[in-house]
Amino acid sequence: MVTTEVIVIGSGIAALTTALEASERKHVILITKSELRHSNSYLAQGGIAAALSSQDGVSLHKKDTLSAGQHYNKVKAVEKLVQKAPSAIADLIRSGMQFDRDHDGSLMLGMEGAHSVRRILHSHGDGTGRYMMEHLIECLKSTSVQVIENEAAVELIIGEDESCIGVKTLDRSGKLAVFHAERTVLATGGCGSLYRYTSNSQTVSGDGIALAFKAGAKVRDMEFIQFHPTLLFKNNKAAGLVSEAVRGDGALLVTEAGLPIMEGVHHLKDLAPRHIVAQTIFSYIQRGEKVFLDISMIKDFKNRFPTVSSLCEKNGVDLQLGKIPVAPGNHFLMGGIEVDERGQTSVPSLYAVGEVACTGVHGANRLASNSLLEGLVFGKALGGLLAHMQSRELPKEKEGTQGFAHLASLPDLPVLQEKLMNEAGIVRTGAGLTRLKNYLETFDIESLLDMDVSGRSLTEITKANTIIVAWLIAESALTRTESRGGHFRSDHPSEDDSLWLKKSVILACQDVKNRVKGRWRYEYIEA
Template identity: 65%
Template sequence: MNKMEVIIVGSGIAALKTAIEASATKHVMLITKSKLRHSNSYLAQGGVAVAMSKEDTPISHREDTIQAGRYYNNATAVEALVQTAPVAISELIASGMEFDRNSEGHLMLGMEGAHSERRILHSHGDATGKYIIEHLLRELALSKVEVMEDTAVVELIMGDDASCIGVKIVNHEGHLQTMCGEHIVLATGGCGSLFQFTSNASTVSGDGIALALKAGARIRDMEFIQFHPTLLYCNGKTQGLVSEAVRGEGAKLVTESGKAIMKDVHALADLAPRHIVAQTIYSYIERGENVYLDISMISNFRERFPTVAALCLKNGIHLEEGKIPVAPGNHFLMGGIETDGKGRTSVEGLYAVGEVACTGVHGANRLASNSLLEGLVFGSTLGRYLQQAPQRVLPQEKKTLKKTSPGLITLPELADIQKHLMHYAGIVRNAKDLGRLKAWLESFQIDCLLELACENASIHELAKVNAIIVSWLIAESALARQESRGGHFRSDYPIENDAVWLDTSIILDRHEVIKRLKGSVVYEFIKA
């Protein structure tokens, strides 16, 4: 059995930053089920939020973050993010990372929704994520980090003391291998590709969350999902992201007739918090009215937003007409695997960082351009923590009975799961729809899926198993939170009422999931 000191699963900004920092003293293996450049971080058009101007302060950044998060944020995590941000960005620039500057050589700071100051750094206009990842990959190449691409982690190995001691992987040739590690880090991103309309990379499918739940880790706040207001919308499908920075430069959301839809909805109009803009656009589309971004006032659009321009060109959108058709779609998960300030989960030896982790920093709705920042700041924090971690003596592997697939059950295709999740747990939710989704998911015997051994299923089957488990976590959490707050909007509780907000977090671990499943009508029917 191969043994490493640190095993990191993922290839986004949080994974790379953790690996680079930890490798200063530890032998690190980075495993990704696709390629190093295939991640949400690489696709990120938006920038990095940081208080660096004379007019701005970390305090202002903190207040904007908490207000966007609908006051559900973990205050300690927010403080760590905003106070560390200037240092983290300064270190990045000092190491050679280039952000856009004006003709005088000063950093250009953009404006995005729900920010009170211009504090968004960009690189090459709307390709910030790509250029940060390329910069980190150059640093990674100089480190001693080993990399395994096209390799899927299909199971976490548990010790007889209930700690995490390794991973089971399937390589590109289909061979199952076992690798032990003193510290296992999940940096697998959120679950965006489980939704029919999404800005996420196809690989971001919730695998890390399902792996952690099966291992006994606590999962929280899965109801809080951010839907980005503006995905390119053609022929009934979303085709990619149209950056919020476009609205930051003056673009307006309008109907076919030119009506400005955000004018009387919020004081910040088109730069209102994302959940408000997304819900407004959705309401028009539901009534059969298409919504567009009017970009006619941006004179140098192709130069300012080359990535968006290329996306439009690829899909036959003529920018000369000054309108880009848009629709909202899944963008970011605020919930995930519960961690502390160091990245530790409730399972010894298991860590999580980036979007897959839930530190509480984003609250109920992430502030624009805090995601790349989160990966940099908390990836660095975890990496430096692992640098100093003492050697861990691993216990014996826990011996468990191998479980086979549930009898007489045919799992749905991923496309069916995506449609169900988008329709019943999308931008607008209610108890009836969530109940239908939950019952449909439970019909696939989730309790058995939690016990399924990776040796008894193909990669394709395991992907569907994980999708069902994570979709159930979303449905159960959304049903339990009987209020509207941030990214979680329920039409049966339509008013955000800060006087009576529920302060209770929806936290689910393996034991709690089984308990709730056994209490369901569907479970009793199947067992009968």
């Protein structure tokens, strides 16, 4: 058993930034189930948004964020994000991070969907996430942060006072370890790999959400999932992301015959909010028509977008033809573990940051390039908070019986991916969501929540977690009988402000240690 002051679970921008800031005064252990370079942050082709030009301002960045989020956002969270963005970027540059610059040495600012001005910083064209991660990994080397790779968090430990006092982990050999900590941070990302088509790293499967829910934390807005409009689509498979910056540089979505599909759909056309573009592409694909990204107007495409170019070449797409085949896929979760303005979950001493957390900053649909920014801004804030917290004496672990779950019948991931894509994907219906919910409940959600991780393989635990998270998505999407942002119900296609705008569905796992049936409930709070 190891005891420390702060444990951070995850390996993306939010995890590393939190660990770096907290380590200035605390001993930090960072634990990741794979490696530091295996995260959505590392894969991020898009840039990072900040109001830095004379044509821009934090009020305009705020307006664009609220508009993309369908005004479902928590305004205070949005204000924190946009106000802290310029100084966070300045700190990053002072620490040695290199962003792309124009010939005169000024920062090069790009345009992406739903932004009203150019405010997107990039590094090496479409390699922003990778280069930011490499920079933070380098910074990590000069700290006392202890990094543990290839060790998965499988259960949060709850104390007699109902606070989180650490985590149990499982390494690749199947060895179970116990880490006690004064404060524990979940920075595990979203749940993209639960869908057949996704831009996400295959390691991002919703583990942190399942861990928190099983520990009694509140989870909210799980119905709001952003589907990126343009994943490279070859041989009926999604092969990776084609950055929105490509459309920002003028590329157009067209049919095989070359007809532009966004004409007359939205005044921003190809740079409309992502849910509108994704739904439009999906409607064409459902009719049996292929959709392409026409890049013929972009000069020197290979140098401008080296990551996308390499992806296309790897998958046999001839860029000289000027068209990239695309389809929408899961990209980002707006919901997650509910946190307050400090990153605190409903479980004392348990925090969440980044995509796994629901701060309310993204509302019903994330504005492009606000995700790396969220990890940076909220990670810095949470890390700074943890660094200055007083030490606490850890209570004893809370006693509780754990049940036995029969896992032999749990589906393999491809089966679940297909069902989620079909029933809880870009276009949803009450009938489809009910089918999905009923299917998931055949695996006894109660039993999966009770499962003792001792003696279980990581594969078994992961399967159980995926069922829990899929159920949260299905239940939330079924409950919201309107369409808003990343949640589109064809049987309830309109927004209903009178019923939903000021309300938020929260699912809370209740009485975790007492084995009471029906431990989840819905609460409705002011958004």
